[in-house]
Amino acid sequence: MPDAPAPTETATGLAALEARLRDDLLLLNLPARPWVPQREPDLLDVLIVGGGLNGLTAAAAARLIGLRVLVLDRAPEGAEGPWITSARMRTLRTPKDLAGPALGLPALTCRAWFEAQHGRAAWEAMERIPRAMWMDYMVWYRRVLDLPVRNGVEVTLVRPQGAAPVLVETASHGTFRARRVILANGIDGLGGPVVPAAVTGLDRRFWAHSSDVIDMGALRGKRVGVVGAGASAMDNAASALEAGAARVDLLIRRAEMPRTDKFTGSASKGMTLGFLDLPPEDKWRFFRIANAVQLPAPRQSVLRVSRHAKARFHFASPILRAEADRGALRVVTPRGALRLDFLILATGFAIAPETRPELAAIAPHIRSWADSYTAPPGEEDAGLAASPDLGPGFEFRERVPGACPGLERIHCFSFPAVLTHGKMTSGVPAVSDGARRMTEAIARSLFVEDRVQFLAAFEAYGRPELLGDEWRPWEGPMEDESDAAA
Numbered sequence: 148m149p150d151a152p153a154p155t156e157t158a159t160g161l162a163a164l165e166a167r168l169r170d171d172l173l174l175l176n177l178p179a180r181p182w183v184p185q186r187e188p189d190l191l192d193v194l195i196v197g198g199g200l201n202g203l204t205a206a207a208a209a210r211l212i213g214l215r216v217l218v219l220d221r222a223p224e225g226a227e228g229p230w231i232t233s234a235r236m237r238t239l240r241t242p243k244d245l246a247g248p249a250l251g252l253p254a255l256t257c258r259a260w261f262e263a264q265h266g267r268a269a270w271e272a273m274e275r276i277p278r279a280m281w282m283d284y285m286v287w288y289r290r291v292l293d294l295p296v297r298n299g300v301e302v303t304l305v306r307p308q309g310a311a312p313v314l315v316e317t318a319s320h321g322t323f324r325a326r327r328v329i330l331a332n333g334i335d336g337l338g339g340p341v342v343p344a345a346v347t348g349l350d351r352r353f354w355a356h357s358s359d360v361i362d363m364g365a366l367r368g369k370r371v372g373v374v375g376a377g378a379s380a381m382d383n384a385a386s387a388l389e390a391g392a393a394r395v396d397l398l399i400r401r402a403e404m405p406r407t408d409k410f411t412g413s414a415s416k417g418m419t420l421g422f423l424d425l426p427p428e429d430k431w432r433f434f435r436i437a438n439a440v441q442l443p444a445p446r447q448s449v450l451r452v453s454r455h456a457k458a459r460f461h462f463a464s465p466i467l468r469a470e471a472d473r474g475a476l477r478v479v480t481p482r483g484a485l486r487l488d489f490l491i492l493a494t495g496f497a498i499a500p501e502t503r504p505e506l507a508a509i510a511p512h513i514r515s516w517a518d519s520y521t522a523p524p525g526e527e528d529a530g531l532a533a534s535p536d537l538g539p540g541f542e543f544r545e546r547v548p549g550a551c552p553g554l555e556r557i558h559c560f561s562f563p564a565v566l567t568h569g570k571m572t573s574g575v576p577a578v579s580d581g582a583r584r585m586t587e588a589i590a591r592s593l594f595v596e597d598r599v600q601f602l603a604a605f606e607a608y609g610r611p612e613l614l615g616d617e618w619r620p621w622e623g624p625m626e627d628e629s630d631a632a633a
């Protein structure tokens with residue numbers, strides 16, 4: 148292969164990029180024209196709960212294959228997902244070169260968007276994508292594809308009704324009806340934050356979860372504890388230190404810092420596309436191994452903390468007890484006690500659909516891995532066992548067949564899908580593959596569901612391709628003259 152050309156200044160502007168994207172779509176004859184028979188004007192083919200990364204990518208993928216889609220998000224426009232609210236890392240944790248939600252369209256990548264504005268040299272000089280810039284890119288992605296998103300709409304109940312459309316009730320905009328519903332409602336979408344038992348009874352003025360919006364300025368001069376050793380623990384510890392915290396104590400349950408990111412390190416297209424078809428025992432084993440070493444924080448995130456002299460890393464220090472004591476917190480660990488003013492729990496999220504009011508109608512019926520798989524002795528894992536046991540199109544399945552007809556019309560496109568599908572819903576890397584897999588499965592199921600109509604329309608179709616003037620019947624003898632001579 149010849150050497151790549153030297154980078155040239157390529158900041159041609161967003162208008163030029165948008166024209167290129169329109170042209171690319173034209174060349175690919177996309178989006179496909181809508182093809183699902185529209186039975187009633189307000190009936191949607193697909194309704195997506197959540198307009199974050201997963202929801203927007205799913206909406207785009209659905210649009211490209213001709214499905215009519217609507218996205219609802221309770222967040223204000225431009226503040227969907229964690230990026231400019233609860234996330235506190237400086238840059239994305241993922242490498243900048245991943246194509247993310249681009250769905251195979253080069254002009255839709257974050258890189259194309261960035262280079263159009265700042266040029267190739269600037270892209271090459273940038274180590275990772277700044278967090279708020281990623282939000283700006285998401286805003287552009289939605290605008291340039293003209294994705295139909297309604298903000299400020301909170302979904303309060305998702306109700307399947309057998310073969311009839313799924314009802315999606317909202318707090319302020321009435322009830323929507325859709326033939327398929329996609330839950331792209333976030334990393335906590337099937338549950339909520341994990342709060343250690345020692346902390347649950349404490350007054351909320353003493354603690355927050357990393358997914359909360361925290362006023363870091365209020366931690367100036369305070370003694371802050373951060374529970375956890377993952378990326379969010381580092382981001383929160385660093386933010387508190389940068390805001391002027393008097394001291395930050397990291398309380399880490401493990402005896403050692405997690406160091407190896409197994410999934411990222413061994414990622415491949417084969418893993419992305421093939422994981423779904425692995426036998427359950429292999430899927431379980433992959434995640435057990437990954438959980439055993441735990442996902443480490445990126446190196447830069449740890450350095451962002453450790454460069455502060457006021458940061459202290461305590462290993463083998465799970466919280467045994469925490470109590471309010473003379474206006475502060477007294478936190479007891481196996482290695483001693485600490486006095487703190489505020490505690491941030493970077494303890495992750497649990498899968499517990501029964502705790503989400505909007506899932507009340509379906510939660511008892513969702514088949515989980517606990518229902519369908521028994522781990523070998525010593526390999527049990529309650530967190531994994533709570534994962535939904537999804538179908539090949541990310542659809543929920545019933546725990547007891549027939550107990551919740553229509554449940555399979557609701558698709559889970561959030562983090563908990565990973566045990567069934569591999570890491571397609573956990574962030575930027577494979578979100579396009581996941582969105583395509585899911586929306587193509589939805590398209591197949593809608594086509595099959597409407598098969599009577601499609602067959603009738605096929606039979607009735609009579610617009611002639613040929614007008615009758617393209618040929619003339621041969622009016623001479625059948626035999627060739629040369630045959631006759633012979």
Ligand SMILES: Cc1cc2nc3c(=O)[nH]c(=O)nc-3n(C[C@H](O)[C@H](O)[C@H](O)COP(=O)(O)OP(=O)(O)OC[C@H]3O[C@@H](n4cnc5c(N)ncnc54)[C@H](O)[C@@H]3O)c2cc1C
Nearest residue numbers: 197199200201220221227228239240302332333573574575
């Ligand atoms: C702090 C943090 C940092 C991360 N950093 C990275 C990273 O660097 N790289 C990476 O690849 N991944 C990262 N991830 C993971 C990544 O954010 C998620 O995988 C990705 O955002 C998933 O997108 P999502 O659409 O499922 O969820 P989100 O982006 O969280 O979007 C969910 C949306 O659903 C809406 N919603 C939820 N419930 C309702 C309801 N009832 N009604 C209406 N709307 C609702 C919310 O308002 C929200 O906008 C990070 C996650 C977190 C939490």
